[in-house]
Every structure is written in C-alpha cells, then in structure tokens.
Amino acid sequence: MNTLLSMTKRNIKLFFKDKGMFFTSLITPIILLVLYATFLGKVYRDSFAASMPDGLIVSDALINGTVSGQLISSLLAVSCITVAFCSNFLMVSDKVTGVSRDFAITPVKKSTLSISYFLATLITTLIITYSAVLIGLVYIAITGWFYNVIDVILILLDVTILTMFGTALSSIINYFLKSQGQLSAVGTVISAGYGFVCGAYMPISQFGIGLQRVLMFLPGTYGTSLIRNHSLAGVLRQMTIEGFPVDVVEKIKDSIDCNIYFFDNKIGIGVMYGVVIGTIALLLGINILINTLSKKRKIS
Amino acid sequence: MENIIQIDNLVKFYGKHKAVDNLSLKVKKGDLFAFLGVNGAGKSTAINIMCGVLDKDSGKVVIDGKDIDKDAKIISREIGVVFQNSVLDSKLSVKDNLLCRASLYGITGDAANNRINELSQLLDFDTLLSQAVGKLSGGQRRRIDVARALIHKPKILILDEPTTGLDPQTRRNLWQVIENLRKKDEMTVFLTTHYMEEAVDADYIIILDSGKIAAEGKPIKLKTKYTGDFVTIYGASEDEIAKLQLPYEVLGEGIRIQVKNTAEARDLILKHPDLFEDFELVKGTMDDVFLAVTGKKLGGQN
Numbered sequence: 001m002n003t004l005l006s007m008t009k010r011n012i013k014l015f016f017k018d019k020g021m022f023f024t025s026l027i028t029p030i031i032l033l034v035l036y037a038t039f040l041g042k043v044y045r046d047s048f049a050a051s052m053p054d055g056l057i058v059s060d061a062l063i064n065g066t067v068s069g070q071l072i073s074s075l076l077a078v079s080c081i082t083v084a085f086c087s088n089f090l091m092v093s094d095k096v097t098g099v100s101r102d103f104a105i106t107p108v109k110k111s112t113l114s115i116s117y118f119l120a121t122l123i124t125t126l127i128i129t130y131s132a133v134l135i136g137l138v139y140i141a142i143t144g145w146f147y148n149v150i151d152v153i154l155i156l157l158d159v160t161i162l163t164m165f166g167t168a169l170s171s172i173i174n175y176f177l178k179s180q181g182q183l184s185a186v187g188t189v190i191s192a193g194y195g196f197v198c199g200a201y202m203p204i205s206q207f208g209i210g211l212q213r214v215l216m217f218l219p220g221t222y223g224t225s226l227i228r229n230h231s232l233a234g235v236l237r238q239m240t241i242e243g244f245p246v247d248v249v250e251k252i253k254d255s256i257d258c259n260i261y262f263f264d265n266k267i268g269i270g271v272m273y274g275v276v277i278g279t280i281a282l283l284l285g286i287n288i289l290i291n292t293l294s295k296k297r298k299i300s
Numbered sequence: 301m302e303n304i305i306q307i308d309n310l311v312k313f314y315g316k317h318k319a320v321d322n323l324s325l326k327v328k329k330g331d332l333f334a335f336l337g338v339n340g341a342g343k344s345t346a347i348n349i350m351c352g353v354l355d356k357d358s359g360k361v362v363i364d365g366k367d368i369d370k371d372a373k374i375i376s377r378e379i380g381v382v383f384q385n386s387v388l389d390s391k392l393s394v395k396d397n398l399l400c401r402a403s404l405y406g407i408t409g410d411a412a413n414n415r416i417n418e419l420s421q422l423l424d425f426d427t428l429l430s431q432a433v434g435k436l437s438g439g440q441r442r443r444i445d446v447a448r449a450l451i452h453k454p455k456i457l458i459l460d461e462p463t464t465g466l467d468p469q470t471r472r473n474l475w476q477v478i479e480n481l482r483k484k485d486e487m488t489v490f491l492t493t494h495y496m497e498e499a500v501d502a503d504y505i506i507i508l509d510s511g512k513i514a515a516e517g518k519p520i521k522l523k524t525k526y527t528g529d530f531v532t533i534y535g536a537s538e539d540e541i542a543k544l545q546l547p548y549e550v551l552g553e554g555i556r557i558q559v560k561n562t563a564e565a566r567d568l569i570l571k572h573p574d575l576f577e578d579f580e581l582v583k584g585t586m587d588d589v590f591l592a593v594t595g596k597k598l599g600g601q602n
Contacts, residue, residue: 007400102388
C-alpha cells in the first residue's frame, strides 16, 4: 500500500511539475473559452432567442443562465476527457525516457504501477475539473443562478463519473503507445477532436442525422448529456415556473443535447448513468485483462 | 569462493536473430566482473534476462542460489543497476526520486530517509538532495544513479557503461566509491564498459561477440594469450628498427615494436644493446586483446 501511495504521489507531482503537459491538457478548454468569448456565446444566445415562440417574454437572467450552462457543461465534458488523457500520458513518457525499465527491475508488481497511474490520473483530473466546476459556478452566480443544492451535487457526480470514464479509456489507449510520436499524435487527435465529438463546439442535435446516430454509439455522448442536463436543470425548471409551454421546453432540451435519442428512442437519465457506469466497468475490466495478459517487455 | 551468478547455456532469440548464443558464465561473490563486447554483442540482453525484465528462450540463470524462473522477485532485491543513461525523473528532486525508488522495494518512512542519508554521506550528495535531477551536472547525476542502484543494499551491482560521457576526474572518483563499496560490503560488481582501462582491474573478463563468448579469463592471462609484449624505443631511427624485421609502429617520439613475449624482448635487447638505450617494455592493452579476439574496436568500428 505504501508503494502504491508513493508511486501515485510521484505521478501527481510529475504532472503538475511538467508545465508543458499541464498546459497541453488545458488547450481544448482554453480554445472553447476563446471561441465562446469571440462568437460562440453570441451564437448560443441568438439561437436560444430565435427558438422562443412569439409573444413569450424571456428575462436576460434566464437567457444568460442558459448560455452559461451550455458553456460550463461543454467545458466540463471536454476537460474530463482531455485532461485525463494528458495526465495519463505519463505512463507513455515513462516508457520513452526509460524510467519504466527502472521500475521493471524492482520487485514491484505491474498491477501496482498500473493502479498508481490510474489513481494519479483520476486525482489530477478531478483536481482540475472540480476547480473548473467551482470557477463555473462562480461565473453562473454572476450571470444567472437557478441551481439548487441537488443540481450542484449531480454536476459534481457527473464530472466524477465522466473523469473516471476518461481515465479508464486513456489507460487502455495509452497502454499501447510506446513513442513520443504516437503520444503527440494521440494527444493532438484527442485535444482537437473530442470537442467536436462530444458536441462542445456545436450541439450534437445540429449535426447530420447519420453522424448523430454514430455518436450515440459513443459512451462519452451519454456522459456529456448528463452534464448538460444537470448544468441546465435550474434554468429549465425556471422556464416551467415562468410558464413556458412544455413542448417549448422539450424543444430547447432537444436543441442543447439534454434530450438525446438512440434511433428515435429518447434516453432517460437513468439509462445514461447506466451506459457510462457500465462502460467504465467494462474499460476497467479490459485494463485488468491487458495488464494481466501482457508479457514481459522486450528490451534489446 | 562461492558463485553469486551462474548462467548455463543461455539462449535468446529476437525473431530469427540469435542475440545470446549458448552463453555460460560464473561470477564469484565480491568479484569485479567485466563483460565486454561491441553494441549488439548481447550484453544488454543477458543483463536484462538476469534482471528478470526479459524472458529467455532456454538455459538456466541462477543468482545467489535462486533460479530466475522461480524467484525473479527475490532476485530483483539482490540486484542494483546503473543504466547507461540516467533513468531518474529529471523534474523531481534527488530526494523525491530516491524516496520513490526506495518505495518500490518496500522501503518507506524512516527506513527510506535513513538509507538516503547514509548514501548521501557515502556518495557526497547531501547538498544536492533538494535539487531537481535535471539540473545536476553529468558527474553529480551519475552519483545519484549509483545511489538509486544501492538504495536497497543489493548484493550485486550491475554497471552498464557507467562512466560513458564522464570526464576523467569524475570517472576516477566514481570508481573509488565503487571500489570502497566492494571492499566494505563484499559487493559483486558486474561491469560493461567501453573504457578498456576500467576492465584491466577486473577479476575476470568475458568478451562477447555475436552473442557468444569469444574469450575469457583474468586480464593478465588474456593479455599474455592474445597480445604479446611491446617494446617502445626512444631515440632510434625508423630505418634501424626496420632492420629488426619485426612488426612496429611509429608513436610520436617513439617506435613501438611488437614481440611474442618477454623472453623475446629480453633476447632482442641483449642482441642490440646500442638500439635499446632508452626504452620501455609493456604488456599489450585490453584494447589490443579486444581487437585480437573480435577483430573489432570497442565503439563498433571494424
């Protein structure tokens, strides 16, 4: 147990000391913020206002709360995955620099090392994403607060679950990476691509129907929708209180990915949790399997 | 004296390439053992098998009476390795690095701190403990590499080209520390090196070529068997030396003549006293042995 704690501590320290790695992990969230500041915020706002039926009066606080909720949920959905991948890149750089050789000659079990990478990635990602939640809540408090305590708890739960998903997924993919080139390639694809795939830059509902159906096979989509639902729960509740027709609220939920559909079947919140948690369990199982079945490293 | 390492008929293939070809060797406890060979000769493969990080195809490896196939984890506690390139975390401090590596052997808390203090005295790095490894000089980093290899008090220290890239003074200092450890703790040192003068002090040498043993023995015996003697004469002209009809080469101010053995050198001197007014008689070097045995120079040139 002491070895596991010591190795986890080492991995966490290295992530925060490696400024390059740390800032790389924040590239996608930063891009999203820049896009939001330059035009995405306006697009969200205009699109929301345009979807309102004529004669319906919508307060600025409600509009701001909706737009902020979209931004925060996008940021969190992206960060949980990209930060986890970058943090977990340590297991690859240990192979590249030869540090893993130094571990291989000791009596420590491979499983202990694997768990230490997993725990360190989970902890570092949670530190960053919880910080993002905190900053996001402060921002929402300024622009338009409609949350209750349960909403906040559920957002934290979603972030935790999605972070576990990102950590488990990155543990499998990074396990097979062995060179700096592979690491850079995967890092670039994840940083650049995940924002689009999860609908952070543009809601999935605005994609073509074919692509929407493909994205529904990705477990991350369900995690993103969970965060969207709970980040926007307050404003959606407020809309109902303010007398918005039910079908209008449902259309808004459709347009911002709170409602997602698997071949026209609407997915409930419970199913979303089931898919994400089930996937995490499956990924952890695969992790254990590849670590158990892998042979000794070949060192020429 | 008992054998602390015994390898019998070790074979390792990489695909169809036979990296280690029926290698058998014994290393006595407390010896300085030199394992020489050009890059790709099979040294690192054999060492990786001994360390338990690489599977062998056949053969038997016994370290301190334990079979690598059955007791790899126990054996790993008895071996410390100084790798050719530093494998510590450059962004972490010396102390953090050593604490982390100690924990891999189950050494934590006070035991780890005490061991680090002990090593910092021995290797003189107590002022470097809080510095990041990446900021240390080559010599300082090497001392930390040695400390890391010794963190768990191993019985065998494997040095894989430990002094490559170090200046002569740092090399000498490092060897002094290792010699002290050998004498004090009766530690066995298993060395691979490109510096032949480091192998001269070994108790036993094996020269590996294409995965096979090309020559083995004590340094002096290898020199006697493979190189003969050399007489370097100063103040004589090349024409006069050429008349002796012996192989020679001009070395700066002197001319080096190769003779079969010391007896031939003695006869030559007695026969031509006028030529041998200023001379020196030396055995061949380990470089000469290596060249004679493998037809290659260490560093990879043919």
